[in-house]
Amino acid sequence: MAPRNDAVVDGEATAASDPEWTTYGLILGSGLVSAGLAAYEIVPASVTPLVRDSLGIGSTRVGLIVGAMFGTAVLASLPAGAVLDRTDSRRMMAAAVLSLFVAGIWGWVAGRAGAYWPLIASRVVGGAAYVVVWNAGIDIVSRAVAPDRRATAVGIFTASGPVGFALGQSTGPLVAARLGWPAIFPAYTGLALVGFVLFWSTSRGLGGARADAPTLSEFGTVLRSRSVWLAGALGFLSYALYLFVNSWGSSYLTDEIELSLALSGAVVAVFPAVGVVSRAASGLLSDRVFGGRRQxxxxxxxxxxxxxxxxxxxxxxxxVLVGALFCAGFAIQLTLGLSFTYVRELVETNVAATAVAFQTSVGLAGAFVSPIAGGAVVDAAGLDAAFLVAGALAVAGIVLAWRAPEPG
Structure with a gap:
């Protein structure tokens, strides 16, 4: 994954003068920041029964604690992408890490006080931090490597999501048992700080605004592209499935299979954890096995x-449940790993970052809706019906993927 020697590749700056280890350090550092945020993002799902009983709320309102971050990201992604095209992405990453610390402490204080809406507000701050880290990370990693290795590099960065999700799902019950469930909110900020230090030291020269930042008219071409919307729909369905299983898989194992909360969290952690391999492998499968074809x-x-x-x-x-979670997690996250490279290739280079921001926004809309809608279905008809609805979304994904065009 060595960087190219060109100063500019496809209109984007690269880390041409830096040694290869700097490129790896950049990917690792930005990935650790993202993993810390992802753990913070999903960890309430691992202790849903504790949160529900402590705050005296129903499944739908518990789902909002998880979904609030995604709802914020849906609204903030496109504006964040536009800002990142015109400002210093490195400094925006620093602001996002600081915001995570604020959100973590705020959530801890609100949880201890039993204050539901201040807790939701802290999650909104965390959602804004998350979308900046995600879009900035994909943008800077894409600039740092050559085009023929970009899908692999971006796939490795997106693997930070399942790393964080697995960490949050598996350790959240342990943190809650030892320190009380509100402690889950500031528990993962240290990982983001370590990652930020590494990111900051390896990303010099890669954070500035590009000279070819898109005009308003060029921005509009992204929103008018049917192919971009189809890619966004695939991302929506993938994220909806991903968050549904992450949010309600633990409750199913606890309520129906009667596993302990800690054991069910460890079992469900298999689902996101396999994404470390799946997301990183998605680009390799496409480039090597299918000769560059994405569909x-x-x-x-x-x-x-x-x-x-x-x-x-x-x-x-x-x-058997562990095996099913492993296989389903691997399959679903193939799309999550490839879709951000895929959508970049459907548009011109100078609006690629905007396309990524659009993909993030539409995809995370699925992540926002899924835990909340899933909770409503669970309350109304039970977990069996909720999993059937989720399966129907996967069938819809088959239909859309069949129609997906190849880039170029």
């Missing part, structure tokens, strides 16, 4: 996930 990977992602999600509540053996 077969997208189609296979939903084709494998659909029957596994539909059949999930019919499985009673814990080893």
């Amino acid at each position: 077969p990977v997208l189609l296979g992602s939903f084709a494998v996930a659909a029957p596994l999600v539909l059949a999930f509540t019919r499985l009673e053996s814990v080893p």
Whole structure:
């Protein structure tokens, strides 16, 4: 993944003069920041029964604690992308890390006081931090490597999401048992700080605004592209499935299979954890196995996930459930790993960052809606019905992926 020697590649600055280890350090550092935010993002889902009982709220309102970050990201992603095109992305990353510290402490104080809406407000701050880190990370990593290795580099960066999700799902119950459930909110800020130090030291020269920042008219071409909207729809469905299983898989194992909260969290952690391999491998599969074609990977992602999600509540053996979570997690996250490279390739280079911001916004809309809508279905009809609805979304993904065009 060595950087190119060119000062500019496809209109984007690269880390041409830096040694190869600097490029790896940049990806690792930005990935650790993202992983810390992802752990903060999902960790309430690992202790849903504790939060529900402590605050005296229903499943839908618990789902909003998880979903509030994604709702914020939906609204903030496109403005954040526009700002990142015109300002210093490194400094924006610094501001985002500071915001995470504020959100973590605020959430801890609100949780201890039993203050639901201040807790939601802290999650909104965390959502703004998350979308800046995500868009800035993809933008800077894309600038740092050559185009023929960009899908692999971006796939590795996006693997920070499942790393953080697995960390939050598996350790959240342990943190809650030892320090009380409100402590889950500031618990993962240290990881983001370590990552930021590494990111800051390896990203010099990569954060500034590009000379070819898109005009308002060029920005509009992204929103008018049917291919971009189709890529966004695939991202919406993938994120909806991903967050649904992350949010309600633990509750199913606790309520229906009668596993302990800690054990169910560890089992569900398999689902995001496999994304470390899946997201990083998505680009390699597309580039090496399918000769640069993107559509077969997208189609296979939903084709494998659909029957596994539909059949999930019919499985009673814990080893079989772990296997189903592993396979479904791998399949769903193939799209999450590839879609950000895919959408960049559907537009001109100077609006690529805008396309990524759009993909983030539409995709995270699915992540925002999923825990809340899932909670409403659970309250109304139970977990079996909720998993059937999620399976139907995967079937819809098969139909859309079949129509997905190849870039170029």
